[in-house]
Amino acid sequence: MPHPDTESAAASARRATPALELSQLSFAYGARQVLHAVGFRVMPGEFAVLLGPNGAGKSTLFALVTRLFDARRPGSVRIFGAEMREAPGAALARLGVVFQQPTLDPDLSVIENLLYHGALHGLLRAEARRRAMHELARVELADRAGSTVRALSGGQRRRAEVARALLTRPSLLLLDEATTGLDLPSRMAVRRHVRELCATEGLAVLWATHLIEEVPEEARVIMLAAGRVQAEGSVPEVLAQAGAPDLPAAFARLTAAPAAG
Numbered sequence: 001m002p003h004p005d006t007e008s009a010a011a012s013a014r015r016a017t018p019a020l021e022l023s024q025l026s027f028a029y030g031a032r033q034v035l036h037a038v039g040f041r042v043m044p045g046e047f048a049v050l051l052g053p054n055g056a057g058k059s060t061l062f063a064l065v066t067r068l069f070d071a072r073r074p075g076s077v078r079i080f081g082a083e084m085r086e087a088p089g090a091a092l093a094r095l096g097v098v099f100q101q102p103t104l105d106p107d108l109s110v111i112e113n114l115l116y117h118g119a120l121h122g123l124l125r126a127e128a129r130r131r132a133m134h135e136l137a138r139v140e141l142a143d144r145a146g147s148t149v150r151a152l153s154g155g156q157r158r159r160a161e162v163a164r165a166l167l168t169r170p171s172l173l174l175l176d177e178a179t180t181g182l183d184l185p186s187r188m189a190v191r192r193h194v195r196e197l198c199a200t201e202g203l204a205v206l207w208a209t210h211l212i213e214e215v216p217e218e219a220r221v222i223m224l225a226a227g228r229v230q231a232e233g234s235v236p237e238v239l240a241q242a243g244a245p246d247l248p249a250a251f252a253r254l255t256a257a258p259a260a261g
């Protein structure tokens with residue numbers, strides 16, 4: 001057995017428990033099969049992009065991972081080793097989510113929204129307030145804590161949603177099209193904040209998008225089309241799997257003619 005000091009970072013990363021591990025995950029709306037035996041992993045500290053065109057199945061996959069949909073589906077969802085069906089409490093406790101549709105109450109202030117979220121998760125009010133102000137400061141919204149959500153710009157609202165998702169200190173953060181409708185500087189600000197959390201705090205992130213330009217160089221890419229994983233790996237690995245010179249070409253190739261079956 002290698003001495004811990006001499007063991008490579010890559011070797012220890014391979015042994016770590018995945019933050020998210022999906023295996024053979026399938027789902028149908030009635031007779032309509034929309035996910036076909038999907039499987040992939042996201043490791044702690046990893047920024048993984050679930051990249052797929054509209055209708056690929058990204059939101060459906062998120063609904064299964066967050067247990068919004070019936071847990072009787074085939075396949076397994078593990079969060080830090082806890083299977084969602086067998087140990088939903090342990091699995092969900094590690095999870096933070098920013099959904100595609102905004103879910104802040106527009107008539108409450110920013111801080112009231114966050115405190116309400118904290119109360120739902122059993123945080124004491126003083127602790128929730130302390131954490132809320134910390135998270136709002138990190139997304140540069142501390143000075144807007146008392147403003148109603150209605151008075152915020154689109155970019156500020158998304159940043160407030162990220163702050164709220166982090167209130168419970170998740171180890172795995174899911175973001176579904178988190179930057180839809182934002183201008184470029186706002187999109188970059190949200191993505192930069194989340195990438196920093198991966199690098200500095202070991203947060204695992206699954207970022208779903210249909211925008212190729214949202215894929216950072218260092219990301220792991222899971223390309224989903226027609227409910228199937230079409231390619232997976234680092235950007236160079238995905239390019240090799242697609243036989244394409246760049247990501248737009250790989251996306252076009254892999255999403256235009258998904259594998260039949």
Ligand SMILES: Nc1ncnc2c1ncn2[C@@H]1O[C@H](COP(=O)(O)OP(=O)(O)OP(=O)(O)O)[C@@H](O)[C@H]1O
Nearest residue numbers: 029032034052053054055056057058059060061210
């Ligand atoms: N409630 C539903 N009932 C029936 N079909 C649905 C339902 N929700 C989604 N679908 C279908 O399932 C497929 C996958 O949709 P899903 O929303 O998961 O994809 P997506 O990749 O998130 O797309 P988008 O980027 O447009 O949100 C699509 O064909 C969609 O029409």
